Amino acid sequence: MLDAKIGVSQNWDPILATDEAIAEATDDLKSNPKIILLFTTIHYEKNNGFRKILDRIYQKFAKDTPLIGGTVAGFISSKGCFVRGISLAIIYSDNLEVITAVGKNNKRSPESAVMQVSNTIKPLLVNSKYDNNIMLQIISGGKIPFIPFLKQGRVVHSTIIGEIESKGIGLTLKLLQKGVGREEEILKLMVQEFPDANIISLSSMDDEKMERNFQFHNNKVLTDVIVTACILTNYELDLKSEISLEDIGIEFDITRIGNDRRTIKELDKIPAKEAFIKKMNWPKSYFDENIYRKVFFYPLVHELNGQKISSVAGLFLGQNLYSTYQIESDKLSIMSYSGKKLYDTVSNDMQQIDVNQLDFLFLVECGIRLEAMGRKIFAIREKIVNRLAGKPFLLVYPAGEGVYSKKILKYGNETYNRVCFYKPKKVLT
Structure with a gap:
């Protein structure tokens, strides 16, 4: 059995927020988790807030508990819709093995970052009793480029300066790690390294200003990295990706x-x-x-x-x-796209989910869709909650998304993606 508990808090204080989220997520969780997923908004950045969150988590759980996560624009759980706060998915199962890895400097060199991940994970796959796995990957998303002595921003009106900045963007990626997250390059390299895996990927971001983002790996606060959790299991995994344009x-x-x-x-x-x-x-x-x-x-x-x-x-x-x-x-x-189109995508997909066999649903939807829906986002939550009838889920809103399953790779901005963890068809002993 997979036991997934979701905890959230909007408390401005990072320690109190962590305590509240943990309390909600561990009300009847008896064993130490196999993995913790941590997603927060950027609001805890000041005064070492992220550091305080991680320290508090590891005061409550064993030091060797795997954890990955990152900053996102918002999230949805059964408790509500949030554009500020902390969310935890605390997962336990006898049928899971977890390997985590970090690839540094994803903007400077996607090849090097992916190889760091591969070199950590691949040797440990040999000894697993499970053939099925999913890579949950969090990539440092895009940041507005910065070229010294020139205007920093989204719009440069001068043709001459614009041309100079266009030529300089490659340098800002390599020297300053400012610019695009290079997600599509990373995903293609991951597929080359792990052609038989399932992958669900998201890009961490701030509050859509695209100025900074952070990733979490165990007790570390990082940026400009890939963090990956390879979850090996005999659970049935069902991945889906849709574009609602x-x-x-x-x-x-x-x-x-x-x-x-x-x-x-x-x-x-x-x-x-x-x-x-x-x-x-x-x-x-x-x-x-x-x-x-x-x-x-x-x-x-x-x-x-x-x-x-x-x-x-x-x-x-x-x-x-x-x-x-x-x-x-x-x-x-x-x-x-329209609000109706975005709602229909989620609504139609909910009908495809086998709720009786479902143990956990993890959804990734572009942060732009969160803004586009406005208050209608509550209708999305209501649709999911009503359909799942108490089954645990967490929906996060990042800056870019990708899914690889059954040899098909899909990625882009403004997409809807999810993975269902269904009960195993056979139990390994």
Whole structure:
């Protein structure tokens, strides 16, 4: 049996918040957990709040209890919807083995970060009695690039300075680890290393300002890393990923793009920003530091191997658009979504879940969707709670998501993803 207990708190004090979350999650948990998942909002950053949270957890649990987690924009549990606070999923089962690993400097070198993870996990897989496993991976998400002596921000109006910053972004990734999280590169490398695994990935973030983020591994507070938990089990694992976008009839040919496949220079043979403004019919006054509040709702979409991949025009550098994910196509669409579409995605998926066999549901949904839903997010929670009828779940809102299952890789911004832990069909002795 898998026993998953969820605890949450909105207390501003990190120690009291941790105590409240632990108390809720351990009211009848008799044994030491196999793994703890910790997700908090950025609000505990000040005064060593994250350090205090981890210290408090390990005052309550054995020092060798595996823990991974990170900062997210918000989360949902049976207790409510939260954009500030701490959430814990404390998991126990006789049918679980857990290996955790850290890969450092994911923005500077995804290859090195993934190899660090692989070198830790692979040797320990040999001795496991379980063939089934899932990699739960938390990646340090994107941070707004910073180039010394130049303007830092989402919009640079000067064509000359924008071009300089476009060329300098690669350096900021390697030297300062500011820029995209390089999630798609990391996921592809993970699939190469673990082709038979299941993977569910999320990118940690702050409160959608994309300025800083943190990852947790055991008793350490980290940043610019990958933290991974390989959970080996005989539980049946059911993963799903969906993109909930609506076609609004805006398409481009990408006629010039940088070698990084992120810096879009020309669309339909005209400067990319000009083409974007023309097709979207947006006034130039939109293009200020709050532009992200608008472009979030109109993602860039391309197709790769029959899968739609969505990203965000995260920066406007002169006439260049900078995408959060690599554009691996010469065709690009702009799509949109509605609150109804987002709700229907969750509602329809809930009907596909076998509640009788379910022991734990972990969901990952883009933080942009949390903002898009507004108060309607409570309807999402109500739908999940009513469908699961008391079964434990935790839904977190990060900055980017990915799923690999049955040899199919899906990733992007603004997606819905989940993994069901179903009761084993056979029990190993």
